[in-house]
Amino acid sequence: MTALESANQIKVQFGDIISEPAEFRGEISLKLADADKLVEVCNFAKKTLGFDFLVDITSVDNYGEDPRWTVVYHLRSLVHNVELRLKTDVSEEKSALPSVLSVWRTANWHEREIYDMMGIRCVGHPDLRRILMWEGYPYHPLRKDFPLAGKPTDLPGVAFTRVTPMEGGPFVTLPTKEDSIAREPRVRVPEDAEPGVSDKRLVKK
Amino acid sequence: MAQVQDIEIRDSATRAAQVAEELQDVQGEKMVLNMGPSHPATHGVLRIVLELDGELITKADPDVGYLHRGDEKIAENMTYTQFIPYTDRLDYLAPLANNVAYALAVEKLLGIHDKLPPRCQYIRVMCCELARISAHLLGLGAFAMDAGAITVFLLTFTEREKIYNLAEAASGARLTTSYTRIGGLARDIPPTWCAQVRQFLQEFAVTLAETETLLTRNRIWVDRLRDVGVVSKAMAIDYGLSGPNLRGSGVEYDLRKAQPYLCYSDLQFDIPVGSVGDSYDRYLVRMEEMRQSMRILSQCLEKIPGGEVNASKEPVNIPDGKITLPSKLKVLSSMEELIHQFMLVTEGVNCPPGEIYFGHENPKGELGFYINSHGGGTPYRLKIRAPSFVNLSILGELLPGCMISDVPVVLGSFDFVMGESDR
Numbered sequence: 001m002t003a004l005e006s007a008n009q010i011k012v013q014f015g016d017i018i019s020e021p022a023e024f025r026g027e028i029s030l031k032l033a034d035a036d037k038l039v040e041v042c043n044f045a046k047k048t049l050g051f052d053f054l055v056d057i058t059s060v061d062n063y064g065e066d067p068r069w070t071v072v073y074h075l076r077s078l079v080h081n082v083e084l085r086l087k088t089d090v091s092e093e094k095s096a097l098p099s100v101l102s103v104w105r106t107a108n109w110h111e112r113e114i115y116d117m118m119g120i121r122c123v124g125h126p127d128l129r130r131i132l133m134w135e136g137y138p139y140h141p142l143r144k145d146f147p148l149a150g151k152p153t154d155l156p157g158v159a160f161t162r163v164t165p166m167e168g169g170p171f172v173t174l175p176t177k178e179d180s181i182a183r184e185p186r187v188r189v190p191e192d193a194e195p196g197v198s199d200k201r202l203v204k205k
Numbered sequence: 206m207a208q209v210q211d212i213e214i215r216d217s218a219t220r221a222a223q224v225a226e227e228l229q230d231v232q233g234e235k236m237v238l239n240m241g242p243s244h245p246a247t248h249g250v251l252r253i254v255l256e257l258d259g260e261l262i263t264k265a266d267p268d269v270g271y272l273h274r275g276d277e278k279i280a281e282n283m284t285y286t287q288f289i290p291y292t293d294r295l296d297y298l299a300p301l302a303n304n305v306a307y308a309l310a311v312e313k314l315l316g317i318h319d320k321l322p323p324r325c326q327y328i329r330v331m332c333c334e335l336a337r338i339s340a341h342l343l344g345l346g347a348f349a350m351d352a353g354a355i356t357v358f359l360l361t362f363t364e365r366e367k368i369y370n371l372a373e374a375a376s377g378a379r380l381t382t383s384y385t386r387i388g389g390l391a392r393d394i395p396p397t398w399c400a401q402v403r404q405f406l407q408e409f410a411v412t413l414a415e416t417e418t419l420l421t422r423n424r425i426w427v428d429r430l431r432d433v434g435v436v437s438k439a440m441a442i443d444y445g446l447s448g449p450n451l452r453g454s455g456v457e458y459d460l461r462k463a464q465p466y467l468c469y470s471d472l473q474f475d476i477p478v479g480s481v482g483d484s485y486d487r488y489l490v491r492m493e494e495m496r497q498s499m500r501i502l503s504q505c506l507e508k509i510p511g512g513e514v515n516a517s518k519e520p521v522n523i524p525d526g527k528i529t530l531p532s533k534l535k536v537l538s539s540m541e542e543l544i545h546q547f548m549l550v551t552e553g554v555n556c557p558p559g560e561i562y563f564g565h566e567n568p569k570g571e572l573g574f575y576i577n578s579h580g581g582g583t584p585y586r587l588k589i590r591a592p593s594f595v596n597l598s599i600l601g602e603l604l605p606g607c608m609i610s611d612v613p614v615v616l617g618s619f620d621f622v623m624g625e626s627d628r
Contacts, residue, residue: 024559024560024561025313025314025316025559025561027561027562029560052442052443053442053445054445055445055562055564055571055573055590056562056573056575056588056590058575058586058588060577060585060586061586072560072575074562074573074575074590078442078456078458081463081464083562085560085562104443104445105443105444105602106443106444106445106595106598108598109594109595109597109598110595117277130270131269131270132269132270132273132627132628133270133273134270141275141278142277142278146278148278148279148282
């Protein structure tokens with residue numbers, strides 16, 4: 001069974017909430033319109049179509065768009081040796097979607113990471129704690145509105161509570177037609193950066 | 206005269222379950238033991254909070270993130286080429302393999318991953334297999350040392366030194382190699398490199414055999430490893446294990462065979478699998494993988510297009526000025542190449558919008574890159590699927606039921622590296 005056949009079977013089973021399979025570089029992607037049906041779709045993919053291996057779960061922040069989050073599941077069938085990408089959108093107000101921990105146990109840490117880095121909660125996860133950042137850290141660093149240099153955090157006893165001195169970096173030019181001030185260097189200025197905390201150039205508009 | 210002795214194979218219906226039954230009647234207070242983040246057996250900065258009943262583990266909570274550097278965030282803020290040095294620091298025991306994995310992922314986004322020049326493909330495969338041997342050697346040495354066999358550590362580190370020399374000869378750096386570029390390599394291998402690899406293979410075969418005589422039939426080693434940390438086939442798949450840990454549980458899945466990339470489909474090699482899924486099986490799988498890597502390396506030495514000195518001037522980069530840097534001579538003498546060089550350095554390789562996932566068979570397991578591109582020279586989102594991160598997530602279920610003295614063995618047999626797990 002190829003990936004396209006599997007995708008079509010999911011489409012037949014769930015109808016309108018599944019988008020047409022999209023192909024790019026030989027990979028098949030499906031979009032699920034209703035995130036609440038996620039567990040059903042995953043269960044069907046695993047039990048009927050043999051997608052027994054969950055490779056990865058990823059989240060994407062479409063900052064400035066609605067819905068803001070896209071959560072991406074990479075499924076693999078070890079038996080048929082096919083892969084399928086399943087995506088679903090989550091709105092910013094909701095910022096939650098069902099946990100697939102009951103389908104694949106490997107989802108445990110991936111979902112904790114998504115909660116930690118993006119702040120999307122997986123409902124039904126029994127142990128939704130931060131995983132890479134420390135307990136009590138107030139931000140979700142992979143969000144697009146979180147500055148690369150970091151934000152000052154008030155955490156007594158932890159050394160790194162200030163904004164990173166970027167020294168003008170990173171030195172990347174954005175491919176736009178704007179003037180060179182807009183194109184480089186691409187440092188996002190933290191909104192609540194204390195003046196004088198780090199490099200002066202950081203706070204200069 | 207040497208006498209062949211059979212080793213008694215006990216029923217793999219977990220030794221730990223028996224111990225748990227024996228200890229059931231004993232009443233006592235539970236103790237919480239904080240193992241790590243700075244503990245020699247946790248190979249880096251893994252912290253495990255263990256709840257103990259005597260010596261028996263009743264609950265284990267692995268705590269990762271001490272080495273988190275925000276690699277994914279950093280990647281969103283620089284060009285694809287600029288991120289290559291960061292991949293050195295993922296699995297820092299096999300930087301060459303990480304370089305190849307990342308380059309292949311970006312090339313897949315560009316749609317050129319199967320159009321690479323043959324010489325480039327062979328050099329990349331050789332780098333990957335050298336990295337595999339290097340990573341397995343460190344894993345094995347540290348594993349054996351944790352179990353009390355220090356000699357092995359000395360033997361394996363001597364051999365790793367030779368691989369570092371090879372990496373230095375090819376890339377100029379021993380550890381932070383950054384050898385690949387999008388669409389090719391930083392440079393061709395030096396003319397004497399193949400001879401050096403050949404010599405390494407000869408010497409390594411001797412050391413590997415010696416290491417094997419020290420461990421494989423060693424009574425202490427076998428007793429400490431066998432039936433410890435048993436991962437069943439179903440559990441391994443459910444937890445998304447990959448690499449030698451998945452194959453140790455008897456699942457014959459290797460991305461080099463399942464989704465062949467580079468020139469792996471032209472090369473002969475076998476995929477070793479375990480039968481029980483215990484620590485001993487994972488050890489055996491790694492030993493055999495090193496032998497298969499040697500096999501791949503010797504085939505590459507025979508088959509490499511252009512030969513050792515590249516007399517026929519085979520290219521190692523894709524001949525596309527919009528992807529790989531032109532030669533310096535051309536840059537200084539021709540307008541078009543000058544523009545290409547300027548655009549590549551300032552704006553990066555212009556990738557099409559789209560999303561791809563590429564999984565690479567790294568020494569520790571499947572190193573995957575998910576790239577979400579909105580076009581241009583920087584990724585919109587880059588997710589690293591780190592094998593060690595996924596492999597470690599099983600510990601919470603695997604360790605309860607083990608003895609405290611089994612923890613170094615289980616950790617050693619899983620062979621993780623925190624630089625990759627924490628990203």
